[in-house]
Amino acid sequence: MAGGKIRKEKPKAKGTGTSAPYQGGISFHKSKGQHILKNPMLVDTIVQKSGIKSTDTILEIGPGTGNLTKKLLEAGKLVIAVEVDPRMVLELQRRFQGTPHSSRLKVIQGDVLKTELPYFDICVANIPYQISSPLTFKLLNHQPSFRCAIIMFQREFAMRLVAQPGDKLYCRLTVNTQLLSRVFHLLKVGKNNFRPPPKVDSSVVRIEPRKPRIEVKQKEWDGFLRICFNRKNKTLGAIFRQKNVLSLLEKNYKTLQALNLSVGNNRDADMGSLRLGNANEVETMEMEMEMDDADDGADDEMDVEDGDAEGETSEFKNKVLAVLKEGNFEDKRSSKLKLEEFFANFSTTFSGDNYFEQLCFDLVAIFDRSGRYVITGSDDCLVKIWSMDTAFCLASCHGHEGNITDLAVSSNNALVAFASNDFVIRVSYHSLLLPFSCAVDPLSSDDGTCRIWDARYSNLQPRVYIPKPSDILNGKSNGLSSNRPSSSNGPQSHQILCCAYNANRTVFVTVRSDTFARVWSDFKCTQEDLDQPVPELDLLSSHENDVNYVQFSQTWCWGLQYGCCNCALFSYMPCFRKLWERKPLFSQSKRNSRRAASLPIFLCHGLGDEVVAFEHGKRSAESSSSAGFRNLTFRTYNGLGHCTIPEETDEVCNWLTVTLGLNGSQSY
Numbered sequence: 046m047a048g049g050k051i052r053k054e055k056p057k058a059k060g061t062g063t064s065a066p067y068q069g070g071i072s073f074h075k076s077k078g079q080h081i082l083k084n085p086m087l088v089d090t091i092v093q094k095s096g097i098k099s100t101d102t103i104l105e106i107g108p109g110t111g112n113l114t115k116k117l118l119e120a121g122k123l124v125i126a127v128e129v130d131p132r133m134v135l136e137l138q139r140r141f142q143g144t145p146h147s148s149r150l151k152v153i154q155g156d157v158l159k160t161e162l163p164y165f166d167i168c169v170a171n172i173p174y175q176i177s178s179p180l181t182f183k184l185l186n187h188q189p190s191f192r193c194a195i196i197m198f199q200r201e202f203a204m205r206l207v208a209q210p211g212d213k214l215y216c217r218l219t220v221n222t223q224l225l226s227r228v229f230h231l232l233k234v235g236k237n238n239f240r241p242p243p244k245v246d247s248s249v250v251r252i253e254p255r256k257p258r259i260e261v262k263q264k265e266w267d268g269f270l271r272i273c274f275n276r277k278n279k280t281l282g283a284i285f286r287q288k289n290v291l292s293l294l295e296k297n298y299k300t301l302q303a304l305n306l307s308v309g310n311n312r313d314a315d316m317g318s319l320r321l322g323n324a325n326e327v328e329t330m331e332m333e334m335e336m337d338d339a340d341d342g343a344d345d346e347m348d349v350e351d352g353d354a355e356g357e358t359s360e361f362k363n364k365v366l367a368v369l370k371e372g373n374f375e376d377k378r379s380s381k382l383k384l385e386e387f388f389a390n391f392s393t394t395f396s397g398d399n400y401f402e403q404l405c406f407d408l409v410a411i412f413d414r415s416g417r418y419v420i421t422g423s424d425d426c427l428v429k430i431w432s433m434d435t436a437f438c439l440a441s442c443h444g445h446e447g448n449i450t451d452l453a454v455s456s457n458n459a460l461v462a463f464a465s466n467d468f469v470i471r472v473s474y475h476s477l478l479l480p481f482s483c484a485v486d487p488l489s490s491d492d493g494t495c496r497i498w499d500a501r502y503s504n505l506q507p508r509v510y511i512p513k514p515s516d517i518l519n520g521k522s523n524g525l526s527s528n529r530p531s532s533s534n535g536p537q538s539h540q541i542l543c544c545a546y547n548a549n550r551t552v553f554v555t556v557r558s559d560t561f562a563r564v565w566s567d568f569k570c571t572q573e574d575l576d577q578p579v580p581e582l583d584l585l586s587s588h589e590n591d592v593n594y595v596q597f598s599q600t601w602c603w604g605l606q607y608g609c610c611n612c613a614l615f616s617y618m619p620c621f622r623k624l625w626e627r628k629p630l631f632s633q634s635k636r637n638s639r640r641a642a643s644l645p646i647f648l649c650h651g652l653g654d655e656v657v658a659f660e661h662g663k664r665s666a667e668s669s670s671s672a673g674f675r676n677l678t679f680r681t682y683n684g685l686g687h688c689t690i691p692e693e694t695d696e697v698c699n700w701l702t703v704t705l706g707l708n709g710s711q712s713y
């Protein structure tokens with residue numbers, strides 16, 4: 046591995062002939078990754094390390110204003126530059142027009158990911174980092190193959206490419222890249238070598254495509270790696286015992302078998318020798334991979350619970366495990382497995398049976414509430430925000446250690462919650478003016494807790510919500526949870542599967558794979574509050590299996606906050622008893638309790654509410670009255686279900702008009 050590090054721009058040496066960075070009066074767009082190289086010495090070093098021959102056709106991706114292009118033209122025979130920004134294309138043409146280089150520069154205007162690449166010997170590029178992954182694989186699949194690519198990447202991405210088994214960054218990207226190429230780290234590059242400086246450090250790597258290529262069915266191979274790296278520190282034996290993995294493999298197997306039979310392809314039905322049919326036909330089948338199993342981190346067997354299929358499934362499981370055992374892979378972990386071992390495992394056991402072909406995790410994607418942005422999550426552990434106007438990726442959110450399994454935007458469009466199968470849910474401000482990145486607390490992964498932090502102050506610790514272990518729960522919980530992980534709490538053994546905020550962000554609910562839903566208060570919002578215990582307001586039970594979706598009712602928004610609102614309007618108050626117990630009205634200062642006691646409250650509830658039982662509304666009213674609220678109106682409506690009627694809305698309107706003095710006669 047070559048070394049070296051260039052950190053800072055050296056002052057321009059007078060009379061050396063090195064020129065100042067050429068900017069051409071253009072303003073740079075961060076959304077297009079426009080961070081031009083401003084250090085001429087660095088440009089020289091990159092070109093020198095590329096080993097360009099005078100006969101070479103060079104591909105440059107994103108030439109920008111041409112600082113690197115100029116040196117490439119001096120070193121090679123022909124430079125083909127692909128640039129998406131028409132302003133840069135113009136600037137490039139202006140810069141080289143009339144120079145001896147102009148006939149050896151060919152500029153293609155367009156998005157490199159959508160451009161059919163011409164023949165080239167070598168690729169040298171300082172690329173926009175948001176296209177790192179697709180670009181790498183586009184290059185590696187390019188035919189005829191090229192000699193090498195010298196590319197500037199974000200440091201972390203570069204380190205993933207060169208990672209070795211056992212390294213923290215060793216991942217599916219590493220193995221996929223190293224299957225097709227050999228990668229070397231050439232140079233560390235500090236932020237100050239760019240204008241404007243990016244937020245991250247960079248590295249230059251050299252990628253040499255393997256010749257000859259290792260031939261592998263790429264879809265199958267990638268599906269296999271997705272499973273292996275989904276929990277990369279688990280043994281392969283434990284991974285392939287998971288019921289979702291097994292049932293998906295079996296589903297693939299059976300569907301493809303059926304397809305094969307239905308086209309009259311009467312083959313031996315033995316698993317070991319069956320070829321499972323045409324990939325195009327199965328492309329349309331719905332086969333989602335959801336790794337949301339109850340997973341306690343141990344390597345215990347988890348049998349498929351399918352009643353009728355049990356016998357067959359066990360047989361299927363045994364066969365899968367037998368092939369793992371045969372290759373001695375059962376106790377190996379993906380994080381430490383060499384490429385050759387992956388390959389051996391894959392080709393000797395599974396290849397040809399197409400079990401993995403359909404194992405691509407779907408992207409999760411949602412529009413934000415304005416409709417101007419799309420937020421996506423994927424199995425590359427990243428959440429990205431895309432502009433609907435330009436189709437550019439505007440921000441990437443790092444920090445998850447597992448696949449992104451779900452996304453949600455709060456009703457006021459201020460927050461985005463990401464669920465991941467690394468056991469953590471993260472919540473970030475959805476504001477494009479703010480850095481959209483969250484640092485991961487290394488202690489937080491795999492602990493089944495919920496963490497919420499303020500992305501505006503990424504140096505601050507997130508607030509941690511630790512559910513009580515379900516084995517000590519006896520129906521309902523009344524106690525407080527600590528907001529700090531502690532050994533007494535022990536490791537959490539259940540993933541959080543989904544969560545939701547209520548409309549005004551005062552309460553949220555999390556659901557874990559132990560089937561319990563927990564309701565939490567989010568009243569505290571300052572950093573000083575971090576040391577205070579976080580109240581787990583309520584524990585909801587009765588589901589018998591995993592709960593995969595949770596949502597607050599939007600029919601009424603309840604907005605009660607102590608001493609800071611003028612009235613409260615709701616159909617019932619979730620967790621009302623615990624709320625009053627935690628913050629008894631009369632434990633506050635006299636002035637505040639007087640004020641709170643006179644708070645006008647309007648409660649209304651339909652007697653036929655099939656979703657929130659009338660009883661809850663009634664008890665909310667009784668409990669609030671006995672807590673000391675004396676200005677409370679409770680209206681009930683005969684036969685009204687979980688909806689509203691004109692009579693109710695009229696009454697609410699009148700009440701608000703009088704209470705808030707909208708008719709000029711304020712009563713509060």
Ligand SMILES: C[S@@+](CC[C@H](N)C(=O)[O-])C[C@H]1O[C@@H](n2cnc3c(N)ncnc32)[C@H](O)[C@@H]1O
Binds near residue numbers: 079081082106109155
């Ligand atoms: C990091 S700058 C590098 C500029 C120049 N090579 C340098 O080193 O000074 C990335 C360049 O890639 C261009 N770019 C961004 N996305 C692109 C895409 N999808 N296809 C082609 N060029 C792209 C940007 O407009 C920008 O000029």
